[in-house]
Amino acid sequence: MTRGKIMLVGLGPGSVEHMSGRARAAIAEADTIIGYVTYIRLVADLVEGKEVVKKSMTEELDRAIEALDRARQGRKVALISSGDAGVYGMAGPTFEVLFQAGWTPPTGQPGDIEVEIVPGASALNTCAALVGAPLTHDFCAISLSDLLTPWPVIARRLNAAAAADFVVALYNPKSGRRSRQIVEAQRLFLAHRRPDTPVAIVKSAYRPRQRIEFTTLDRMTACEIGMLSTVLIGNSNTFVREGLMVTPRGYANKYDVESGAARDGEKAGRSLSTGLDGWLEALRASGESVDELARRHGLPADYIAATLADTNDDAAASAEDAAVA
Template sequence: MSQFLFQSCAAIALTPRAVQILFPLCQTGDVTLHIPSSLASEITPPQGSQIYESSLKDHLTAIWSQYRAFIFVAASGIVVRLIAPLLAHKTEDPAIIVIDPEGQYVISLCSGHQGGADQLTRLIAQQLTATPIITSASTSLNLPGIDILGVPFGWQKGQGDWNGISRICVHQEPIQVIQEAGSTLWQKSLPTEHPFYFGFNEEISFKGRIWITPTSRRFAPSSDIPKVQWHPRVLWVGIGCIRGATQEQITTAVQQVLQKSHLAFEAIAGLATIDIKADEIGLLNYAQSSQLPLKTYTAEILKTVTVPNPSHIVAQAVDTPSVAEAAALSAAKEYGEAVLLVQKQVTEAVTVAIAQAEIEYTGRTGYIGLVGIGPGNITQITPAAKTAITQADVIIGYSLYTDLIQPLQHPAQIIESLPITQEVQRARRAIELAQWGLSVVVISSGDCGIYGMAGLVLEQLSVMGWDGNTPQVEVFPGISALQAAASRVGAPLMHDFCAISLSDLLTPIEVIEKRLEAAAKADFVTAIYNPCSKTRIQPLLTAEKIFLMYRDPLTPVAIVRSVYRQDEEIILTTLGKMLWSHIDMLTTILIGNSTTFFHENWMITPRGYLKNE
């Protein structure tokens, strides 16, 4: 699944069975299989495996800093003893995952939140069709981890008592949340029972406080309640400088302005300046060392920006009355409404101004997964589709479908359910969030490319001038309704077949009738989608009439409603009696061809093999 799957993982195998279990993971991501030389002499190591001669204890010590995660197939006690001397702090330790020797369970052992072990455990379990074991207290309460709350949005952690606030959260004691900036999407996906209170309320005795702000606050060690701060990246720093200004001068100037204004460096989204400074070595080095993007604007653009402190001297020098203020506002306006938070501050070599954007900069490349969830039963979803759903920041779909995949969801995810008639809105919302930098999956029942959302999202991207790369897009096929219905009644699709939707919301009824006649006349086995609704019955009556013009009334027909779901209903009948059955929008109809027949409640369309014997 592109770069979003397993990244920089070491898989440790000590037995032939462990190699079998881990091998599929090595085919789907950046996972390196490590095998002792003694085992390598017994089996043929998979291509790309790392063979080590030393003890596993020494080998782990040697490679510990090279990987973000370690996946063991072994007893958890053995793993605990091996990694104990190597663990430092949960903010630094790699994710540790343990798979039992039979591959039935995947355990998040260490660094569940910040190291990503909980999420990786879910992904691996989906790949292996195993059971994930996650013991994080917040997960059991269906709450997002406080220490990873802002990760999808690119927020940076500030100072605070993170262990203390996590403990308060787990105990479900009241926590005050003061959010001054950044996305509030995380709030909308909280469970009904959660410990967070937003804003101020003097009647509640809060046991903890979370600040989500660009401001840098100093918390006293002796504070009566634990406090933490997340910093959304909403600050754009405009910089003007003399030719040859050094990295040190720029660093000092920015730090001084931040300190004076009580703003957090972690809240900086990026830097902005005039395009003639794009080759300024000191500025480039500062941007690179700070890992901040640098945006540049022409004088023509900057001179159109209204600023509080224009300068005639600057205008004479660079053809615009403002560089720092205008550049900061120009960059911030690319992310919604902008306000000049700090007017230009001038030093001997550097001028600094800071604007705040409405929307934070995530620093991530967005992703859209177009996922077919099959007929609705979790067991009928492909492992790749399950993995795509599990790893997503956001799941978008029709409410019925998001409910069907609820077991695959986890507390940190944002679920957006829109009505069945709002397909275009779903597509545009997915694109909007992906362009912002989130990982989004759009789910469709059946196969997403057959009357699903895949075509609509791709079509909408093409209208917007999509370059084919950003955001990244992947399509995950699912078992289509016609396949699922066919599997429940036998083998009706063994010869040429077609699918026709009777919905005339997007296709003129004249076109539908033409296709029905062509399919009936050509003797195709025909799958009918969207046969009728409470207000749309005529197209189904027309379909029956057309098929009876070319098919025998005794032609076998299967009517399958809510296939593979709890209220599944299957009726085997004939074309002449088709309309005697209960049919609605959850129904798929399979009309046989001239050779289709029933045998002991099985619907069969011969391929022709027996005729050639």
């Protein structure tokens, strides 16, 4: 019996030139193509002569079940997602269905089903490439869809990301039935960010109806936003210049950008003077209480207390070693 195979294929943004060679090869190799109808349309010229199973937006589990059924028949199935199959894509629900059915990785036995994940560029990558360099420092992605995730969970994540000064990519920001979630996200961010924080809204990246709009945090909800949009919210250092959204990596903290020379008190290849070691030294020298330090740095008091205790223990051990020597 021919071994069945499920290939979880990330199409990237959807344009053929931005699709990986392996993604195209996987589609060519497949007997059956399964996917959301819009994604099928993106690769219409690649699936001629194959069995094509089209599903609607909310039928992710049905897609995975169809893929498993075909693979059990010994067929090679390409289960396609836009972007990357592992980022809000079909990889997760497919493995849930597989494990529920008792699947295990192939061991060479008859009837084994092979699974391959073919990565693709996710929306945050493609949208960032179109607007500049907004993700060159720490960032995170949060979906505003509450179809499967409770809103309090989403709200806590939004609040934490906003407070921690992450650049944030908002997926699934708004739909015909979900119009308030983006407003609530804005409300949470405005509690921690300046109103003029740069925001980029990209719709249908690298597709025929691509649209890019630069705005600010306080004005973003007045912009055109839908399910085909990705919203990129900058951090406290992000700026827009000459039509490009850029988040500095932090080189200016350490070097003179024009000359490339390290600033006073800094050394190339070493942690910042305000890095962990320098920060701990400053804590010890501050004379402030743990609670005062916690409030000033926005960190849990028990974290600061434990860190200082570890540092004091290390210092005592070092002194003891030196005395013995």
